[in-house]
Amino acid sequence: MVKHYRPPGKKKEGNAARYITRSQAVKHLQVTLPLFRRLCILKGVFPREPKKKMKGNHHTYYHVKDIAFLQHEPLLEIFRDKRAYEKKIKKAESKKNPDLANRLRTRIPTYKLDRIIRERYPKFVDALRDLDDCLTMVHLFATLPALEREKLEVERIHNCRRLSHEWQAYISRSHKLRKVFISVKGIYYQHVEIIFVDGLYIFVLYVLFKAEVEGQKVTWLTPHALQQVLPDDDVDFNVMLTFVEVYETLLTFVNYHLYHSINVKYPPILDPGLEALAADLYALSRYFDASSRTPVVDPHDPSIFGSEQVETQQKGTPPDESELRLAQLQHQLPSNEPGALMRLVEDVTDEDEEDEDTVECKKLFKDLKLFLSREVPRESLLFVIPAFGGVVSWEGEGAPFKEADQSITHQIVDRPTQGHIFLSREYIQPQWVYDCVNARIILPTESYMVGRVPPPHLSPFVDNDAEGYVPEYAETIKRLQSAARNEVLPLPGIGKEDLEDPQKLLVEGIIDRAEANEAAERKRKMILEQNRYLDELKMEVIGTTTSDDKQSISKEMEAREASDPDIQRIVQDHANMSKVVMSRNKRKLYEAMEIGKKRKQSHVDLLKERKRKIAAAQKSVES
C-alpha cells in the first residue's frame, strides 16, 4: 500500500492529528470540565497555538501529547476515587447514617503533589524560573482572611503565611535581595538566585572549574499590610485554590532546598512566644542563628571556638569582630545561651563564595542601627533591613532592643510630626530605606525627614536610558552614587587586612567600572560633537550650492535660514536610502519598529511636556 494512502476520514495527519480542542480532550479523558481544569493547573498543561486551526478560531487547542500526559496521570484515578467517595458520603448522609458518612470522610483518598512538582520542574533552576507567580500568590493568600464561603481555610492561610516568612527569612539571611519597589498595588521585591551547577566539574590538569549559571531573577509582589478587598463575583476562588495547592508544595520544596543549601534544617521550629507576637520573621532569624550554631559547621575550621573567646575577652583584633558585635546587637542573644555567636563562623566561611553584588548588599546598612515606630510597615522593613546588613528593632514586645537605646542611628517614623526626639538619631520616613536599597548607597536624609513630602519614589526596574526619559531624582541619585564611589577610595590609614579584603577588590572593580563609564561618556560626547560638526559642514555646503546660482546675498541668507529643514531632509534621505534596498519583510519589520519607537518617543514627549508645564506653574506661583 502506498505509504500515505488513507481512506477518507479515517486517520489524520499534521495539525489535525497533533491538536485537539478542549471539548474533545474532555470527552477523551472522560472527566468533567472543572476536573479537567484542575488537572491542567496541577500538571501545568496549557493550550497551544497550532499553526492551522482546523476547528476554527474560537476553540482552544491542546496538544495530543499533553492530553496523553494527563491521561496517564495517577492523579486522575485518585480524583475518580474521590468522586466515588463523595457519592458514598452523600448517600450515607441522605440515608441518615452519620457514622458511615464520618467514617467515609476520614478515608477519602488524598494525594500529594511532590511527584508532579518534580516532573514539572526537573531542575531546581526550572522551579526558580517559575517562582514569580508562586510567590506573589502565596504572599497574597497570606494576607487574605479565612472565608468559609470561598472555602478559604484557616490552615491554608496559615501555611501560606509560614511559607512566605520562611522564604523571606532565607532571602534576608542570604542577602540576596536586590531591589524593592513600593507601588500602589503593593511592594515588589526582586532577588537574584545564583546557581552553581555542581554537575559541571571538568578535570583538566587537576584544575577544578565551577561553572556559574546566570543569576535567576525572581520578582514578587506582596500586598500592603491592609485588609484585602475581596471581589464579589468575578473571581473564582476554586481556580485560585488549585493554583495555591501547587504553589504551596512548590514553595515548600524550594524552601527546603534553599535552607539545606545554607545548612539549616527545614521545617524550622520557631519560638512560640515570638510567633504569638506575630514576629515570625524575627523568630525565623533566631532559628537560623540557633541552627547554624549546632553541628553543620565544617569540623576542620579551627576558628570556631577561638573567635568566640576572643570576642568575649577583647574587642578589636579579629577580622570578623565587627560582624560579631553586629550580630549580637541584631539578635540580642541572651547571655545565658552558650556559644551564641558561633554561627558567624559560617558566615565567614561563606564569604568567598558570595559574589561581589551580595557583598555589596550585605554591607549597605552595616553600621546602622534602625528602630521602627509602630506605624511603619514592620514586616516589610524587618525583611529588607537585615537583608542589607542592618540591625533593626521595633516597638513592641519581643523586640531586640528598646527605643531608648542610645546606639540607634536612625528611627523610621511615618507620622506628620515626631513628639519626643532623641538627638543622637535621625528620624526618617520609611521610603528612605527603600530608596537606599535601590540606589545601593546611603542617601542623605534631609529630604526624608518627618513631616516632609519625600522625593519621588522611582522604580528600580526601569532602565531609564532605554526608556529615553530620566526623571530628575534619578539623576540626583546617580550623582550621589558617583560621589559615593569616589569616596570609597582606599584610605591610607587602613591596615593590611583590608587589602586582602574581598571588599577592597570590589571597590577597585567599582572604580574601574566608574572609569569605564566615564570613558564611554566622553566617547559619546565626542561622537555628538562630531555629528554636530558634520551637520554644520553640510549646512555650509548647501549654502554654497544655493549661492552658486547667481543669487543675491539676501537670497543666500534666506537659503541659509531655509537650509535648516534641508539638513533634516538630507539626514532623512540618508536614512531612507538604505531602506530602498531592504527586502520587503525587513522593511515592514523596520517600519513596525519605527512605529514602536515613535510611540515611545511620544510618551517621553508627553512626560517632558508635563514637566515643563509643572515647572512653569511653579515659577508663576513663586513670582
Added chain:
Amino acid sequence: MDFSGFSEEIYLSFAISILLLLLVLESPWSNSASWLPLDFCLPTLPERRPALMGDSEVEPGSGQHQKLCFLGGCSGESLSESEASQSGSSGDESNSYRALPTQRTMMAWTTVMVKKIKVMALNNEGVEESDSSEDEVAPRNTIGDVPLEWYKDETHIGYDLAGKKIKKKERQDKLDSFLASADDSKNWLKVYDEYNDEEVEVTRQELKLVRRLLKGKAPHADFDPYASYVDWFKWDDAKHPLSNAPEPKRRFIPSKWESKKVVKLVRAIRLGLIKFDKPKEEQRFYPLWGDDSSSAEKANHLAYIPAPKPKLPGHEESYNPSLEYIPTQEEINSYQLMYDEDRPKFIPKRYTSLRSIPAYDNGVKDVFERCLDLYLCPRVRKKRINIDPESLKPKLPSRKDLKPYPVTCYLEYKGHKDAVMSISVEASGQWIASGSLDGTVRIWEVETGRCLRVWDIGEAVKSVAWNPLNELPVLAVSAGRDVLLLNTGFGDDEEQKKIRELLRVETPQAPDDSDNKGPVVSWLQDDKHDGIRLRHFKTVSSVEWHRKGDYFSTVMPADILLPLSKKHTQRIPFKLHGLPVSAVFHPTRSIFFVSTKKNVRVYDLWQQKFIKKLETGLREVSCIAVHPGGDNVIVGSREGKLCWFDMDLSSQPYRILKCHPKDLTNVAFHRSYPLFASCSEDCTAYVFHGTVYSDLNQNPLIVPLEILRGHTSSNGRGESFSTPSSYSLCWHLISFFCYGVMDCKFHPRQPWLFTAGADSVIKLYCH
C-alpha cells in the same frame, strides 16, 4: 410506668393536647372531631407523633395506657365542666413543663390564643348551626368562612335575613379606647372579635383557664396528669392470654443478619478496608531535586513553554511618582473618550506618605486574572527580535567610494511655458533637446543654458529623441499623431547635405509594402519645419532610435511600428499581449524590448522570434531602460517600484526597489558610468549605483546614492500664463495629470543628470 423515658417532645405534644382540651371545654356542645380541622394547628404535632409510637413499640402496654389516660382525663373534665373550683392543682408540674416557653412569651401567646379560642367558639356556633342548642347566639357575621381581608374595605360584614347589610361598628380610636380602659375597670377583660366585629368579655371561668395555662398547668384543676395506672382489663379469671400465638423462635436466637453484618465488618477490618482513626499524614519533606546533578534526565514530554513573566512596574506605578507621571485632569477626562482597550488600565496617583496608601482594590482580581492567563491562554514560542532597527538596514558601501555621481543642481534651463515632457541629449553631449506641452521643441546648449533653437510644433510634444549618430544630428519628435523628423542644422555642410537628402520624401508614397492593411503611417514632407512628418493613425507616445541611427521605433497605444529611415514602415511582426507602454532597442544586438502593462517581452529582430518574457509582477509598467551591457534591464512602474532584471539570471526581477511613493515616470542608464536613475511624480529623482560584473557568478551591486530634489509639484503654467485657445481640452487634461519630474536623461560622457520637470524647468545635476 417509666416517665423518665418521656422526652421533651412528648411534653410539647402534651401542651398541645391541653389546648385541644381547652377547646373542648369551651364548647361542650360539640364533639372534638368537629374541632380539629380548624386552622389552629401546630406544626410540631404530626412530627412528634412517631416518636411516641416508637416508644410504645418498645413497651407496648404503657404507651397505650398513657393515651388512654389522656382521653379519659379529657372526657372526665368535659363532664365536670361546670365545676369552677381549681383547688387541687398537682404538685410537681413546674418540673414537667420546663421545656415550654418562658413565662413572658407564654403570656403573649396565651392572650392570642384566648382571643382565637373565643372567636372560634363563636364561630363554631355559626358553623354548628345544624345541631344548635337553645342558648346559641348566631354570629353577626354572615360572610362565611372566607378571609376577612376581602371585606377589609367594606362597611358591612354580610347581610341579614332581611337582605340588609350588617354594618360594621365604628372602630374606636386610641383615645377612646384609652378613656374606656380608664373608666371601665373591666375593660381589660374585653377582647375584640374581629370576625364578628364586636367586643367579647372574657368570663371568670375562662380567665381561670388562662391563668392556669399561663402557669403552665393543665387548664383544669381536677386533671391529674400523673394519675396512677388502672388496668381496666380483668386478668384474674382469664384462662388464655390475649394472643394464643406461640412465642416465635427469633425471640430466642441471636439475629442472623446482625451476625452477617458483623462478619462483614470484621472482614473489612481484617482486610484493612476499614481503618480506625487513621493518623493524618504530615507532609514529608525531602530534597526533591537531590543534589541537582542527577537531574540531567530528559523530560519525555513536550517542550515546556514558560509563561511570560508579568510586566515589571514602571515609575508611574510608584506610590509617590514624579509629578510628571501623573496625568492632568483633562487627560483623565479624555480617557473616557477612548475605546476600552486603548484606555490606560492604571492611572498614576500620588500619595505623600507611606501611611496614606489605601488598600488596592484589584489585588485579588489581578492575581486571579494572572491565574486565568496561566492555564487558559494558548502559549506559543515567538521569536522576539530585540535588535536595533538600524541593524536591519543592509550594509551599503560607502558612497564616497562610488563617486562621481550627480549630487547638486548646477544649471536650470528655463524657457518652456508648460510641463517639459521629454528631453534628449545629443550624442556628443553638447546639446539637449526638450519637448514640452506648450507645443515647442527647444534645443539648449548644455554648458551655458542658452536656448539655441525653438520649433513651434503647435501640438503638445510627448517625446523627443536625438539620433544617436554624431554625424546625423536629426531630432525625432512625437506630437499628437505625428512624428516629426527635424533637421537641427548642426554639423558641417557635407553632413547637412546628407541630412537634407535623407529628409526628403517623395510625396506620393501611397502604395505601402504592407498592403494587407491600410497605410499605418504616411510619410509626408513637412515644409514648415524642414523635415518629415509621419502621420500615424493614433497618438504616438514615444520615439526611440536604434543605436545605428538608421531605425527608430514609435510607440502608439495600439501597436508598435518600426519605420526605417529608408522611408519604410514596418509593424512589428509579433503578437503583443496587451497594450505596449514603451519600447527600447538592445544597445549592441538586434534585440528589441517591448513592455506591456504587466510584462516585458524580448524579441530578436534579426531572426524575427520571441526570446523571453520578463515577469515584472508590477501593477502597471511605465518605463523601461536597458543597461549598456545589454544583459540588465530596469523597469519602472506606476506604483513607484523599480525592478532590476538580470537577463542571465531569471525572468523574475533580481531586485525590486521601492523608492518612490508615487508613479515612476522614467528610468535611465548612464552609458559609461555605472549609474542609473529614476524619476517620479513625487518631484524627486533617485540616482543609483549599479555595477554589473563580468563575472557571471556575481550579482549586480545596487546602491542608492542620492535623492535629487528641486522640481516643484505645480505644473508649469503659472497664474500669468494663459492657455492658448488653440489647445484643446484634451491637452488640458494631459497637462493636468503631469506632476513632478517627467523625464531624466544622463549626459553621455559626464556623470550628469538632466531632469525635465512638470514645472517647465529642466535641471542639470552635476557631481
